[in-house]
Amino acid sequence: MNPGTSPPHVDLQQHIYNSLLESRTADVALHVRGTWQAVYNLHKVVLIQSGFFNSLFTTGFLESSPGLSGSRSGQQDVNIVFDDRNITRAGAVCISRLYGGGPPLHVCPSLIPTKTHPLTPSFPSPSSPPELPKGHHPATPRFLLSLLATAVYLSIPTIASQALSYILSTIGPYTVIPYLRFATERIAVLTSPGSSSVSTLTSHDISKDEPRDSLADKLHELVVQKEDPGESDAQSEGEVGDRPCYTPCFDYGAVSSKIGEAAACWLARWGPDMFAYEQRPSSGRDFPTKRAETLPSRPSEEAVVHVHPRLPTIWARGGLTSKWIRELLSSDTLFVKGERERYDLARAVVELRRKQGIDEAEEKDWEIMFSEGIYYANMLVEDIIAISQDISPSTGGPFVPTPVLQAAHWNQSLLRCHITTSSTNPSLPSPSPPMRDKELGLCVTTAQILSRLSPSEQQASSDDEKDKIYHPVLHDSSIRLGDSSGLEGATMDQLFEHLSSSSDSKSARTSEANFFGLKAEHKTALECIASDATGKTRWSPYPPCRFAVEFWDIDALKEKSRLHSHTIWYAGSLFNVYVQVVRKKGAQLGIYLHRQSSVDPIPGPSSPVQFVRERGHNRVPSLPHHIPTSVSSPTIHYSPSIHPPSRSVTPNSASSTSHASDKPYQSFGNAIPATAPPIAPVQPYRDPRPSVAAYFAVSCMSSTGSSVTRFTSVPDMFSVSQSWGWKSSSLRSDDLGDGGD
Numbered sequence: 001m002n003p004g005t006s007p008p009h010v011d012l013q014q015h016i017y018n019s020l021l022e023s024r025t026a027d028v029a030l031h032v033r034g035t036w037q038a039v040y041n042l043h044k045v046v047l048i049q050s051g052f053f054n055s056l057f058t059t060g061f062l063e064s065s066p067g068l069s070g071s072r073s074g075q076q077d078v079n080i081v082f083d084d085r086n087i088t089r090a091g092a093v094c095i096s097r098l099y100g101g102g103p104p105l106h107v108c109p110s111l112i113p114t115k116t117h118p119l120t121p122s123f124p125s126p127s128s129p130p131e132l133p134k135g136h137h138p139a140t141p142r143f144l145l146s147l148l149a150t151a152v153y154l155s156i157p158t159i160a161s162q163a164l165s166y167i168l169s170t171i172g173p174y175t176v177i178p179y180l181r182f183a184t185e186r187i188a189v190l191t192s193p194g195s196s197s198v199s200t201l202t203s204h205d206i207s208k209d210e211p212r213d214s215l216a217d218k219l220h221e222l223v224v225q226k227e228d229p230g231e232s233d234a235q236s237e238g239e240v241g242d243r244p245c246y247t248p249c250f251d252y253g254a255v256s257s258k259i260g261e262a263a264a265c266w267l268a269r270w271g272p273d274m275f276a277y278e279q280r281p282s283s284g285r286d287f288p289t290k291r292a293e294t295l296p297s298r299p300s301e302e303a304v305v306h307v308h309p310r311l312p313t314i315w316a317r318g319g320l321t322s323k324w325i326r327e328l329l330s331s332d333t334l335f336v337k338g339e340r341e342r343y344d345l346a347r348a349v350v351e352l353r354r355k356q357g358i359d360e361a362e363e364k365d366w367e368i369m370f371s372e373g374i375y376y377a378n379m380l381v382e383d384i385i386a387i388s389q390d391i392s393p394s395t396g397g398p399f400v401p402t403p404v405l406q407a408a409h410w411n412q413s414l415l416r417c418h419i420t421t422s423s424t425n426p427s428l429p430s431p432s433p434p435m436r437d438k439e440l441g442l443c444v445t446t447a448q449i450l451s452r453l454s455p456s457e458q459q460a461s462s463d464d465e466k467d468k469i470y471h472p473v474l475h476d477s478s479i480r481l482g483d484s485s486g487l488e489g490a491t492m493d494q495l496f497e498h499l500s501s502s503s504d505s506k507s508a509r510t511s512e513a514n515f516f517g518l519k520a521e522h523k524t525a526l527e528c529i530a531s532d533a534t535g536k537t538r539w540s541p542y543p544p545c546r547f548a549v550e551f552w553d554i555d556a557l558k559e560k561s562r563l564h565s566h567t568i569w570y571a572g573s574l575f576n577v578y579v580q581v582v583r584k585k586g587a588q589l590g591i592y593l594h595r596q597s598s599v600d601p602i603p604g605p606s607s608p609v610q611f612v613r614e615r616g617h618n619r620v621p622s623l624p625h626h627i628p629t630s631v632s633s634p635t636i637h638y639s640p641s642i643h644p645p646s647r648s649v650t651p652n653s654a655s656s657t658s659h660a661s662d663k664p665y666q667s668f669g670n671a672i673p674a675t676a677p678p679i680a681p682v683q684p685y686r687d688p689r690p691s692v693a694a695y696f697a698v699s700c701m702s703s704t705g706s707s708v709t710r711f712t713s714v715p716d717m718f719s720v721s722q723s724w725g726w727k728s729s730s731l732r733s734d735d736l737g738d739g740g741d
Contacts, residue, residue, distance in 0.1 A: 016046065017101035029075040034082030036089055041075065049098050051155025051492055084250045086149035086182070093137070094150050094159055105162075106136035111170045113704035119270065120172035124277060124311055139166055141175045145182050152252050157492040160255065167259055168484040171266050171706045173274060173312045177319055180267075183260030184512050185251055257511055262482035262706040264516040267314070268333040269705030272345055274314050279352060315349050322362040324515065325349060330373025331518040333699050333708060335548045338568070339378045342546075343387060346374065347399050354394035370400045372469065373520065375543035376408035377415070378570065380682060384409055415542055418442060419572045419687050439693045439715065442542060443473050447535035449525050470539035471522045474695045474712040478726075481510065481517045482707035517708075544696075545570040549577050551606045553673035554589065557581050563673055564603040567596055567680065572687030573718075574598055576605075577698070582727055591711075592725030593696050595718040598686060604675035691719045698725070 019025060026041035047053035056063050056078070063078055082091075096102025108129050110122035117123070132138055139147075144167050151160035171179060313319040320328070328334060329346045336342045350366050353359075376384055388405050391398055418440050452465055510517040523531065528539055549565030557563050559581050567576040574596035582588045596602065697712040716724045 013100045017096075017099045019043065020046075020096065020099040020101070027075055029077050031077060031079045032082065032091070033079070034087055035085055040092075040095060042095065044076075046098050049156070050094075052153065054155075082153070084149055084153065086146055086250065087153060088146040088150075090143055090146035091150040091154070093147060094154055094156055097156070097159055103135055103137040105139040105166070106133055107139045107166055107170060111141070111172060111175065113169075113172055113706075115703060118704050119273070120174070123173050141167070141170060141178060144170070145178070148255065149250070149252065152255055155492050160492070164255060164258065165484060168262050168482070168706060171262050171704070173270070173314075176263050176266050177312065177314060179259050180263040180320075180324075183256040183263060183516070185256075257516065258482075258484075260512060260516040261510050262484070264328075264510075264518045265333070265482040265701070265708045266705045267320075267328055268331055268518060268708070269335050269701045271314065271328060271334070272336055274312075275345065275349060275352075277311055278313070278315055279348065316352055317356050322353070322359070322365040325353075326365040326369040326373065327515045327518050327520075330369055330520050331515075332520055332544075332546055332697070333518060333710075335701065338547050339375050339545075340383050343374050343376075343379075343399075346370065347390065347392075350399070351392065351394060354392070358394065366399075367401075371404050372522070374400075375546065376400070376405055377412045377543055378545050379408075380684065381409065411542065415442075415571060416685055419689075420685060422689075443538045443540050444470075445535060446528050446532040446537045446539065449539065450529050450535065453525065453529075466524065466526045468525050468541065469522050469543075470525065470528050470541055471543055473538035473540055473715065474697055475714050477712045479517075479710050480707065481710065482702075484707070545575075549605075551579050551673075552608050553606075554579055554581075556672040559583055562603070563606050563675075564594075566605040567602050567678070569681040569683050572683075572685050573692060574602075574681070574683070576603065578603075578723070580727075586729050588727045588729045590725060590727030591698055591700065592723040593698065593718075594723040595692070595720060597721045598683065600721065602678040602680045604678045607674050607676040609672050609674040691717050694718055696724075 020042070023041040026043055028042045028044055028047065030040040030042050032038050032040065044053075044057050048057055055061070058064055063076065093102050093105075110129065111120055113120050137143075144163050148160060148163035148167065151157075151163055167179060315325065329342065329349065334342065336345060346369060353362060376387065379387075384405050387400055388398065388402060390400075422440050449470065522543070523539075528537070531537075545568070547568050551563055551565070554563065557579070562578040562580050564578040565576050567574050569575075576594050576596055578592055578594055580590045580592065582590055693715040695713060695715040697710060699708050699710045701708050711726050713724065718724065
């Protein structure tokens with residue numbers, strides 16, 4: 001050997017990976033049983049990077065015994081049985097990643113929501129997927145779920161966090177239901193008879209005539225098949241003969257809860273829009289591909305069962321269960337314009353399901369939803385009368401029991417009496433001490449609720465007081481649902497701690513039990529007592545006013561100019577929401593609840609710019625024709641804003657009425673941001689007080705809808721023309737679609 005010649009340089013990482021491909025010096029023969037059967041010749045020193053194998057080989061298990069061998073070649077035989085049907089051949093990708101190799105994953109762009117296509121570019125008519133980049137493996141939704149399940153089982157945090165990030169970034173019309181099912185343990189990965197759940201990636205099944213290991217061959221020659229972006233991932237169960245095979249899913253703890261959280265947020269934002277598509281007849285006509293329509297003011301009276309074959313099923317059977325529909329339509333986060341629109345959507349969804357057959361279990365959920373999930377007390381009397389006369393074509397009975405509507409009318413009359421006569425009528429009950437200035441004394445503590453129930457009444461099933469509904473008085477907080485930040489580089493423990501932490505005010509503990517944060521927080525009197533051992537929590541017997549607003553082209557808004565929403569009337573006062581750009585500590589965006597003066601002009605609400613098609617703008621206002629409108633609200637409702645999501649900081653309440661330069665923005669011509677002509681709401685009566693106390697919450701939805709930042713506030717004093725809200729630099733990049741309570 002020439003001493004002057006250096007040995008050829010071999011990259012260590014490549015050397016280790018080649019050892020996997022060529023099965024060199026393997027000391028472990030891994031026998032896999034589950035959805036597939038295979039044997040992999042591997043190396044302990046590489047496998048112990050996985051938490052599972054590290055425990056297996058180093059912590060006293062039988063496999064950690066020195067010199068243990070079960071094969072002629074001196075390799076140690078290790079048997080693993082994957083009972084979880086979600087774990088498929090994607091496990092081979094996990095193994096290849098431990099060796100520093102394997103094909104890079106490719107997520108089809110048509111599955112990823114964008115600024116201009118918040119419902120994904122493939123909706124509503126999926127096109128053929130683009131050609132797969134050479135050497136890549138398609139990361140289909142089913143493959144990603146399998147990859148996540150395997151990475152969690154084997155405790156490989158880098159792969160688990162990558163798979164979770166991909167899943168959260170691909171939530172859309174074609175994936176939301178499969179992802180939600182994964183999170184709720186209803187089913188595992190969708191597999192249809194005669195089809196493979198993932199592409200054959202790394203190993204042949206074991207047979208008598210087949211070699212023990214074919215990992216190297218399969219990693220060199222990937223078997224990759226093209227597929228429709230929507231695939232069967234989002235298709236509903238059909239008739240019994242065509243129904244996919246479902247198997248029970250294992251619980252993945254905080255990881256699956258995070259997926260459920262994001263799916264729930266998406267359904268709250270886009271569920272109404274998807275229903276507008278789902279209820280359309282299968283007419284074969286083309287749908288617009290650039291933008292999805294926003295929920296009309298009132299859904300069509302004739303709901304139909306059949307849908308466009310390429311559209312996913314969400315509301316009909318095969319999509320959401322009746323319990324999920326009940327909680328979604330009752331949720332404070334649901335993006336509908338007002339309470340009447342919420343009822344209109346609920347009745348249309350129920351009729352859609354009833355046309356598929358009356359189901360007694362579903363009828364019980366509909367009864368709860370119509371009785372407790374919609375706040376009729378916040379509707380006009382005309383709407384309450386109209387609903388009392390609304391008869392289901394399927395059952396021949398009313399959607400809402402008459403006693404429920406009568407109780408709502410009585411409650412709104414009591415509230416009106418409290419407001420209009422509070423300063424002159426001594427017979428009305430005094431506010432509970434200590435009384436906050438400007439409060440009506442309507443709220444009670446848990447201890448006061450308890451005092452109203454005698455010991456015998458707490459157990460009596462016939463007592464009305466114990467079933468009385470109360471709503472919690474909010475406190476200052478901010479929470480983030482569906483947040484996907486902080487996943488990169490986390491260990492397995494950090495991953496679960498990050499997702500399940502409840503100590504951080506910006507995170508929220510969610511689970512399937514509370515429908516991943518969707519469940520409304522109201523409780524019965526007995527539930528209030530059971531949930532509050534201190535007896536100090538404050539409750540209101542009157543439901544909050546819920547409405548949704550949307551802002552367009554915030555990036556074009558000048559500093560200190562206010563861009564308003566439409567104006568609503570509640571409890572004798574006018575309210576609207578506005579956003580404002582502030583540059584004191586960098587660029588910040590403020591969002592505020594504003595008590596509008598009944599004397600000053602009503603500001604024009606934010607709207608999409610006119611002639612958007614001619615201006616090359618992708619956002620188009622959509623209001624289907626032939627749809628009757630509610631007497632309680634304007635008829636204009638616009639499509640969603642589209643800007644990327646961002647994380648919000650903990651809010652600080654701040655008044656925004658002290659600057660004379662702060663004024664409502666008004667557009668002229670085709671200026672951006674644009675405003676629509678103002679519409680004054682109906683005002684049945686006025687609150688004569690110059691200042692009122694009100695607690696409120698604002699839920700800011702991301703542009704893609706898969707995350708929500710919810711700000712809540714203790715009761716604040718609202719003088720006429722005064723505002724309270726929050727500002728944050730991280731909200732600056734979002735065009736907000738939000739619901740206010």
